[in-house]
Amino acid sequence: MAVQAELFAAKHAAALARSEALEAGGVTPTGDASHLALVDLGPIELETLGEIVARAVRFGSGDLELEEVDLDHEALLLLPDFLCEALAELSRSEDPDLATEVATEWAQAEEVDASATELLPVLRSIVALVLLAEKTGERLYLWTAEG
Numbered sequence: 001m002a003v004q005a006e007l008f009a010a011k012h013a014a015a016l017a018r019s020e021a022l023e024a025g026g027v028t029p030t031g032d033a034s035h036l037a038l039v040d041l042g043p044i045e046l047e048t049l050g051e052i053v054a055r056a057v058r059f060g061s062g063d064l065e066l067e068e069v070d071l072d073h074e075a076l077l078l079l080p081d082f083l084c085e086a087l088a089e090l091s092r093s094e095d096p097d098l099a100t101e102v103a104t105e106w107a108q109a110e111e112v113d114a115s116a117t118e119l120l121p122v123l124r125s126i127v128a129l130v131l132l133a134e135k136t137g138e139r140l141y142l143w144t145a146e147g
Helices: 012-023 043-056 081-091 098-108 116-136
Strands: 005-010 035-038 067-070 073-078 139-144
Touching: 005 012, 005 116, 012 067, 012 073, 012 139, 035 116, 043 081, 043 098, 043 139, 081 098, 081 116, 098 116, 116 139
Parallel strands: none
Antiparallel strands: 005 035, 005 139, 067 073, 073 139
């Protein structure tokens, strides 16, 4: 299965450069903790995850819609702060089963075509990337292949 999207932590200028490299068919170095290749997960699926996580951690409500970054980079989207904060809060939960419960509910969502077993490691990787971005003062971006 081909990579259809990449979630990554970066500053704005670096995000634009990475988007251009990805659009040109650039290969991301393996072992780089600042990115995550996603298959069959895009903006809608991440917004759905945000709704589930916000409910699970009782974070309230806020903006979950990924936003376009630049007119010249239509495939590059920025994750809203609310979504990132809710995901970070999931990592701070004292309930050891909460991530599994979130992955299970995410797998049951109409927009998602994966099992909870497949989604749990993806969820953990997304949360780890959120925490890395939080630590380094970067933002989270999603690049999606067009077509």
